[in-house]
Amino acid sequence: MKNDNLFTSIRFWPIFWTQFWGAMNDNVFKNAMVLLITFKAYTIMGLGVDQMVALCGGIFILPFFFASSISGQYADKVSKSKLVVMTKVLEVVIMILGTFGLLTENIIVLFVSLFLLGLQATIFGPAKYSILPELIDEKDLVKGNALVESGTFLAILIGTIVGGILIGMDNGTMLISITALGISIIGLITSLKIPALIPVDKDLKIDYNLIRSTFDVIKISKKTHSVFISILGISWFWFFGATLLSIFPVWGKDILHGNENVVTLFLATFSIGVAIGAIICEKCSHEKVELGLVPFGSIGLSIFVLHLYYMGQPYVATGELLGVSEFLSMPGVNWILFDLFGLSIMSGFFIVPLYTFIQVRSDRSTRSRVIAANNILNALFMVGAAILLTVLFAFKLTSVDIFLVLFVLNTLVSIYIYTVLPEFLWRFMCVITSKMIYRMNVMGHHHIPQEGPAVLVCNHVSFIDWMIVAASINRPVRFVMHYSFMKIPVLSYFMKHSKVIPIAGAKEDPALMEKAFDQISEELKNGEIVCIFPEGIITYDGKVANFRAGIEKIIQRNPVPVIPMALEGLWGSFFSRKYGPAVSKFSVIPKRIWSQVRLNIDAPFEASEATALKLEMKVKEMMGEKAE
Numbered sequence: 001m002k003n004d005n006l007f008t009s010i011r012f013w014p015i016f017w018t019q020f021w022g023a024m025n026d027n028v029f030k031n032a033m034v035l036l037i038t039f040k041a042y043t044i045m046g047l048g049v050d051q052m053v054a055l056c057g058g059i060f061i062l063p064f065f066f067a068s069s070i071s072g073q074y075a076d077k078v079s080k081s082k083l084v085v086m087t088k089v090l091e092v093v094i095m096i097l098g099t100f101g102l103l104t105e106n107i108i109v110l111f112v113s114l115f116l117l118g119l120q121a122t123i124f125g126p127a128k129y130s131i132l133p134e135l136i137d138e139k140d141l142v143k144g145n146a147l148v149e150s151g152t153f154l155a156i157l158i159g160t161i162v163g164g165i166l167i168g169m170d171n172g173t174m175l176i177s178i179t180a181l182g183i184s185i186i187g188l189i190t191s192l193k194i195p196a197l198i199p200v201d202k203d204l205k206i207d208y209n210l211i212r213s214t215f216d217v218i219k220i221s222k223k224t225h226s227v228f229i230s231i232l233g234i235s236w237f238w239f240f241g242a243t244l245l246s247i248f249p250v251w252g253k254d255i256l257h258g259n260e261n262v263v264t265l266f267l268a269t270f271s272i273g274v275a276i277g278a279i280i281c282e283k284c285s286h287e288k289v290e291l292g293l294v295p296f297g298s299i300g301l302s303i304f305v306l307h308l309y310y311m312g313q314p315y316v317a318t319g320e321l322l323g324v325s326e327f328l329s330m331p332g333v334n335w336i337l338f339d340l341f342g343l344s345i346m347s348g349f350f351i352v353p354l355y356t357f358i359q360v361r362s363d364r365s366t367r368s369r370v371i372a373a374n375n376i377l378n379a380l381f382m383v384g385a386a387i388l389l390t391v392l393f394a395f396k397l398t399s400v401d402i403f404l405v406l407f408v409l410n411t412l413v414s415i416y417i418y419t420v421l422p423e424f425l426w427r428f429m430c431v432i433t434s435k436m437i438y439r440m441n442v443m444g445h446h447h448i449p450q451e452g453p454a455v456l457v458c459n460h461v462s463f464i465d466w467m468i469v470a471a472s473i474n475r476p477v478r479f480v481m482h483y484s485f486m487k488i489p490v491l492s493y494f495m496k497h498s499k500v501i502p503i504a505g506a507k508e509d510p511a512l513m514e515k516a517f518d519q520i521s522e523e524l525k526n527g528e529i530v531c532i533f534p535e536g537i538i539t540y541d542g543k544v545a546n547f548r549a550g551i552e553k554i555i556q557r558n559p560v561p562v563i564p565m566a567l568e569g570l571w572g573s574f575f576s577r578k579y580g581p582a583v584s585k586f587s588v589i590p591k592r593i594w595s596q597v598r599l600n601i602d603a604p605f606e607a608s609e610a611t612a613l614k615l616e617m618k619v620k621e622m623m624g625e626k627a628e
Helices: 003-008 013-040 049-077 080-104 107-130 138-167 172-191 210-221 225-255 260-285 293-311 324-328 333-361 364-394 399-420 422-437 465-472 483-487 491-497 510-525 550-557 582-587 612-623
Strands: 438-443 454-458 477-482 501-503 529-532 562-568 595-601
Touching (some): 003 013, 003 138, 013 080, 013 172, 049 210, 107 333, 225 293, 225 333, 225 364, 293 333, 293 422, 333 364, 422 465, 422 491, 438 465, 454 465, 454 550, 465 477, 465 562, 477 483, 483 501, 510 529
Parallel strands (some): 438 595
16 A cells, blocks of 8 residues: 555545544534533533533543543454444434434533543544554554544534534524534444454453553553653643643633634634644654654744743733734734644644554554553543643633743653653654754665564764664664764763664674674564674775675574665765864864765665675665775
């Protein structure tokens, strides 16, 4: 299946549209119900309008706490395609009940419908994300997640606007009823087109103990540390986003003196920005999970929310609340919209790689339960956001002050995540180097196997060759490098967590050399990719030096495919030896910024054919050098 045809593929578009219509329907119904309560001043047990509106959010999210664990188990036990269809049938039934509640304006029935809609979303959630790796190739997962996230936020926006417009019309409840029921039926039809899938663990015994099963799915998500940290990162995003969306109405009215249409403009800007950010993220990822974009997203969130705080109240308005046209004519508004758009773009950069990472790194047999754990923690963090806002408002903080609080909290959370999981920050450094300092062009990427062991051999041109290669290969790569690099401050920290294998020459430290060969052998036995620079030194003249025999020793112990690569464009750069030893390089002003760098990857050699001489000749041929 070609990546370019993903959106029209029968293995993708049904689940995309099923999710799209479901998200739209949730928000059509919820927003119509909120506005109905607001303008009709419905009440239960003496609760005020504000409390009733807050109750709507609480009732919808409540099932995520007690039903996610069981939903995750069912998604692993039964066919996910059948489970999705079942949830859409349930949605149609709920909308029939909701229609009755709307037409009779029975607030009790509406609350019951909203609760059941939340339950339906809870059941659908684990299947929604865990089904993607079963439907599409791993190389398409980033694009698939980007499209799903884009579609979801646009569906939320459209649903919110449509719900608000229709409920305000004559016969609004009738229009909402027809629309919500119609959307649910369309969603059911699209779900029927999802290809049939077999259960991943049909023998799984369902644990119906809500408390125990909840802790069990969270425990399962902790088995892979990086996956659990990613879940915490996604949960933080929903905390951050829920806080922002909650203060938009107060900020828009009290600080910016805008009416409800201005608040809708904020929501539209944010939703469209997330969708665009997700698509840009996919384009930057080049068919792989690019964790380096996550720090870029988190840094961007901090910068833009801090600038919103700095903008404060850019103007003072009196009289009636401003409409959209009047608001857009006020000073400083362009910067505010720019910040909101920037925040949403960065949100797409933040969540798409994390969702994809969870799908790729979690075990297939427990993936739905891992997603269920993610949903539980997401809901918990969103409730935490509501509690935080309540406390901050109690201390008389304004919505502008809360922007500063979010900046501080986001910065602290980011530091924590990248401290406990340096892989994110390491990938960020590789992305900055390969995509922002240089223009990277990778040829022959298809020669890298999707799974299984292999050895990459490459010419050694500069001090950052390994970063360039790491950013160019879809799979994690174990680099073999001279032990002296492990002594460089800061860099050694990232090398250690990137599982770089330190090596020394036989005359320098024979024990370390043997240990390195043992580590290489172990990594290859585990199905990993190992990259070595057989020249043993960084070139002093830009030409390929003789390949040492160490590569032959590696292949003798582990007869795996050997893939030759040629790195071009770095000779003469700031990080090469053209201008002298490394110790004097910082006196040289870089002369080449964003220059073209090319990594050519050739067809693999069979282990029996992979001699040092043949590999050297091949790399020289790829570099356009004459073999000596």
